[in-house]
Amino acid sequence: MRADLHVHSTASDGSLSPSAVAWAARAGGLDLLAICDHDTVAGVREAQAQLPAGLRLIPGIEVSSALGGRELHVLGYNVDCTSPALLSYTTAAAAARAERMRTMVARLQERNIRLSYDDVLSAAEVPPQCIGRPHLARALLNRGVVRTIAEAFERFIGNEAPAYVPVELLAPAEAIDLVHGAGGLAVWAHPRLDIFDREVRGICKLGLDGVECYRPRATPTELQYYEAATRDLALLRTGGSDWHGSWHGPLGDFAVGEDEIAAFLARVS
Numbered sequence: 001m002r003a004d005l006h007v008h009s010t011a012s013d014g015s016l017s018p019s020a021v022a023w024a025a026r027a028g029g030l031d032l033l034a035i036c037d038h039d040t041v042a043g044v045r046e047a048q049a050q051l052p053a054g055l056r057l058i059p060g061i062e063v064s065s066a067l068g069g070r071e072l073h074v075l076g077y078n079v080d081c082t083s084p085a086l087l088s089y090t091t092a093a094a095a096a097r098a099e100r101m102r103t104m105v106a107r108l109q110e111r112n113i114r115l116s117y118d119d120v121l122s123a124a125e126v127p128p129q130c131i132g133r134p135h136l137a138r139a140l141l142n143r144g145v146v147r148t149i150a151e152a153f154e155r156f157i158g159n160e161a162p163a164y165v166p167v168e169l170l171a172p173a174e175a176i177d178l179v180h181g182a183g184g185l186a187v188w189a190h191p192r193l194d195i196f197d198r199e200v201r202g203i204c205k206l207g208l209d210g211v212e213c214y215r216p217r218a219t220p221t222e223l224q225y226y227e228a229a230t231r232d233l234a235l236l237r238t239g240g241s242d243w244h245g246s247w248h249g250p251l252g253d254f255a256v257g258e259d260e261i262a263a264f265l266a267r268v269s
């Protein structure tokens with residue numbers, strides 16, 4: 001069994017449509033896929049409607065939460081995509097993200113960059129449910145303001161850059177409750193070792209179910225650390241590539257196996 005439990009689609013900031021993601025995953029030899037778009041489940045239903053044979057899809061979401069001004073993303077697995085509370089969150093998140101994007105565009109305009117909100121919308125291949133910084137980076141590229149996406153983040157919109165405005169939606173406790181309210185499992189996405197070490201016990205008490213331990217660029221030290229910590233705290237282990245598009249390589253190049261995520265699998269079957 002080969003699984004990738006963290007993949008984005010055009011419902012947020014990924015480059016392939018949800019069904020194209022599912023077909024690319026199957027072509028890449030995956031048996032199990034979770035689409036976890038930022039603050040939306042709009043892609044899950046579309047992927048489910050045309051799922052390739054042999055691929056199982058777990059409905060997912062990546063909830064943008066923050067702790068002490070730092071991003072702390074919470075993955076929700078096996079969420080009920082018709083949950084009114086979840087859908088009311090995604091609607092509010094879409095509006096908050098649109099507003100935040102307008103503020104970022106205004107900050108760029110203050111720096112004499114000629115860019116409109118519509119430029120950002122048209123930089124997305126299809127209108128996304130959830131507008132994000134990658135769309136803005138692409139708009140800056142299209143406008144010739146930067147030569148690469150990386151340059152857009154470095155100079156303008158990265159977490160330390162002048163036009164950055166955080167997505168301020170939920171605290172971790174609220175994100176975990178949201179996922180649980182929709183019947184899902186709450187997993188800490190791509191933790192940073194220092195923040196994880198400091199916060200994991202507190203977050204665990206909020207009802208966290210698991211940690212995304214297995215990632216393409218995790219070092220052996222990180223892996224050892226997360227495996228030990230999740231064993232000590234009786235947390236589930238998951239893994240995913242956080243794939244957004246072909247620049248991350250082909251889907252399926254990164255996969256986790258049954259042994260690594262056995263306890264998680266038992267909870268979602």
Ligand code: AMP
Pocket residue numbers: 013038064131132133134149150153154158167244
């Ligand atoms: P947002 O949720 O709108 O704040 O956008 C965050 C998203 O931007 C992440 O999920 C990544 O897809 C992308 N991203 C963040 N930092 C970088 C970076 N340095 N280079 C390219 N993409 C990035």
Ligand code: MN
Pocket residue numbers: 008013038244
């Ligand atoms: Mn993203």
Ligand code: MN
Pocket residue numbers: 062073189190
């Ligand atoms: Mn994330």
Ligand code: MN
Pocket residue numbers: 006008036062242
């Ligand atoms: Mn992600």
